[in-house]
Amino acid sequence: MTSILDRPATTTPTRLVPSPRVPHTRSPRPVGVPLPARHHLDHTHISTPNLALSDKPAAQVLRVIRQAAPVFRDEIADATGLSTSTVNRQVGALVKAGLVRERGDLAPAGAVGRPRLPVEIAVAEHLTIGVHIGYKVTSITAHDLLHRVVGSITVPTPAEAGAENALTSLAHTVAGFTSRWRNRDIRWVGIALGGRVYEGGNVDHPRLGWSQAPVGQVFAEILGYPVSVASHVEAMADAELVANPTQRGSFLYFYAREMVGIAFSVDGSVHTPSAGPPVIGHFPIGATTLLDPHRTGQLEAATSDTGIVAAARAAGLGITDIADVHEAARDGNEVARDILVERAEVLGRAVALIADIFNPDHVVLGGQAFTDAPQTLPVVAKVIRDTSVTAKRDVRVSRAGVSVQQQAAGAVSLDALYSDPLGAIAITA
Numbered sequence: 001m002t003s004i005l006d007r008p009a010t011t012t013p014t015r016l017v018p019s020p021r022v023p024h025t026r027s028p029r030p031v032g033v034p035l036p037a038r039h040h041l042d043h044t045h046i047s048t049p050n051l052a053l054s055d056k057p058a059a060q061v062l063r064v065i066r067q068a069a070p071v072f073r074d075e076i077a078d079a080t081g082l083s084t085s086t087v088n089r090q091v092g093a094l095v096k097a098g099l100v101r102e103r104g105d106l107a108p109a110g111a112v113g114r115p116r117l118p119v120e121i122a123v124a125e126h127l128t129i130g131v132h133i134g135y136k137v138t139s140i141t142a143h144d145l146l147h148r149v150v151g152s153i154t155v156p157t158p159a160e161a162g163a164e165n166a167l168t169s170l171a172h173t174v175a176g177f178t179s180r181w182r183n184r185d186i187r188w189v190g191i192a193l194g195g196r197v198y199e200g201g202n203v204d205h206p207r208l209g210w211s212q213a214p215v216g217q218v219f220a221e222i223l224g225y226p227v228s229v230a231s232h233v234e235a236m237a238d239a240e241l242v243a244n245p246t247q248r249g250s251f252l253y254f255y256a257r258e259m260v261g262i263a264f265s266v267d268g269s270v271h272t273p274s275a276g277p278p279v280i281g282h283f284p285i286g287a288t289t290l291l292d293p294h295r296t297g298q299l300e301a302a303t304s305d306t307g308i309v310a311a312a313r314a315a316g317l318g319i320t321d322i323a324d325v326h327e328a329a330r331d332g333n334e335v336a337r338d339i340l341v342e343r344a345e346v347l348g349r350a351v352a353l354i355a356d357i358f359n360p361d362h363v364v365l366g367g368q369a370f371t372d373a374p375q376t377l378p379v380v381a382k383v384i385r386d387t388s389v390t391a392k393r394d395v396r397v398s399r400a401g402v403s404v405q406q407q408a409a410g411a412v413s414l415d416a417l418y419s420d421p422l423g424a425i426a427i428t429a
Contacts, residue, residue: 045226045427046201046216049190049415051238052269053245057082058421061090062099062121063245066146069120070103091119097425098125098185099145099417121145127184128417129225130409131174132232133157133193133215135207135258136305138170140177143410145417147242152406153177163213171222178223187428189227190413191215192235192405194259196276201229204276207259226427228412231277233261235408236366236398237270242411242418243399249361254351255404256369260300264358280354285346290315290339299350303343303369311339326372343369344376348383356389366398 053063060080065071068079077087094100102117123144132139134157142151155173158166178186193215195205201216220227230238237253245268253263262278264271281300285292292302293314301307305322312319312328315335319325328336347369355363363384370377377397384395400407416424 044217044220046220047226047228047416048197048199048201049228049230049238049412050269050419051230051234051241051272051411051415052419053241054419056420057086058090058094059419061087062094062418062421065094065100065119066121067245070106070118071120072116072118074116093422095119097422098122099421099425123148125185127181127186128410128413129174129178129186129189130406130411130413131170131189131191131219132405132409133170133191134405135159135194138173139405139409140174141406141410142177142181143413145414147239147407147410147414149403149406149410151177151180157208159208163208163210164218166208167213167215167218168222171219174219175223185428186225187424188413188416189219189223189225190235190409190411190415191219191227191229192232192409192412193229194232194261197229197231201227203229226416226424228415230412230415231261231263231272232405232408234263234270234272234277235412236400236404237263237265237364238415239400239404239407239411240364240398241265241268241270242414243407250358251362251364252355252358252360253364253366253398254354255367256303256347256365257367258305260303260350260369262354264360280350283350283354285350288346289342290335291342291346299346303346305368308339308343312336315339322368322372329373329375340373340376341379344373344379345383348380349387351380351395352384352387355384355393359390361394363393363395364398365395366400366404368402370397371402371404 061076064076064079073087073091077084091100095102099122100119101122102119104117106118108116123146126145128143130141130143136157138155138157140153141149144150158169161169193203193205194207195203197203202212203215204211205213216227216229233253233255236255240251248267251265255261260281262280281298283299284297285299285302288302291311293311308322308325309319312325317328317335325336325339329340351363398404
């Protein structure tokens with residue numbers, strides 16, 4: 001198996017759907033941070049992102065500029081295969097929209113006639129806001145047009161408050177966060193979370209007890225920005241495409257933290273099943289030694305952060321959260337170390353078996369179950385190698401590392417701009 005796991009890692013096109021206007025029957029919301037009137041749209045825009053590399057000319061041009069800037073127009077034409085006239089039109093439109101800027105200071109010296117001016121992404125003017133709603137923790141991030149995190153906060157997910165109260169509370173927290181960026185134009189809000197996302201931004205999230213939770217509607221109404229909502233593992237797979245847009249083939253993305261899930265992408269497009277994301281939390285794991293003290297026999301219950309804490313407490317360790325388990329293992333506690341090693345073994349077998357079913361060109365591992373325990377990655381690699389029927393499977397840890405949730409939400413927030421930049425700007429203008 002060709003893999004980077006044998007050594008510990010050092011983690012250093014949107015469908016715009018106007019949401020239906022429904023009678024407002026909710027109880028009054030608490031007063032949040034006031035938003036400037038220019039932020040509010042005439043009506044809400046809630047979208048389900050395509051999570052794919054768009055073939056629209058403006059999107060292709062923007063993608064090359066994002067990857068190679070500063071870059072000249074003829075270089076963009078070579079990279080995209082578009083005609084020079086098409087590239088010129090798209091660059092001109094992107095400059096007019098404020099997404100791209102010309103670098104007159106980098107014009108070739110001594111040029112005769114109209115100077116060739118390279119272009120680059122305009123990062124100082126625009127932001128998008130990413131929200132990853134986790135089972136226990138919600139991460140809120142601001143991203144520039146290069147998908148870089150320029151600011152972030154983390155808050156507890158108010159899971160006990162009920163779906164609408166929790167969403168309202170989180171949306172007002174986001175409103176307070178956006179007030180930091182009054183000198184930037186916030187273009188979009190992207191929300192990534194577990195469960196099944198329906199057209200219009202409603203979500204079923206069994207772990208949080210949410211059914212048809214109006215995620216998109218609540219955030220759009222409170223914030224006044226266009227909103228995209230996506231399943232978080234699919235969003236993580238899309239973040240890999242954003243980071244590596246030139247890499248083609250098929251990818252199996254395997255995520256493990258508090259939830260366990262998979263996504264599959266082929267040739268630059270994340271596959272979104274009509275029945276919702278694949279559910280693998282119930283995947284059978286067989287006999288265990290320290291894990292799964294309640295003997296559920298299921299992957300997520302045994303290997304989730306909550307499951308690891310339960311295993312540690314059942315083994316007599318006086319710990320309260322997953323960070324305590326990692327700290328105990330680092331301090332030489334053999335029980336904590338053995339629990340993390342067994343988690344790596346169970347996850348490695350699951351990765352190998354699922355990869356054998358999909359038979360992807362590449363397997364990407366994401367989530368803190370992998371990145372918070374780099375010392376166990378060689379165990380994961382060995383188990384995959386010993387279990388899989390494919391001797392040399394390419395397995396790697398996500399480039400996002402410990403920021404995978406932030407990068408996933410950021411990918412959702414940028415999807416509209418990356419898929420149809422001029423259309424997205426027209427909506428937010």
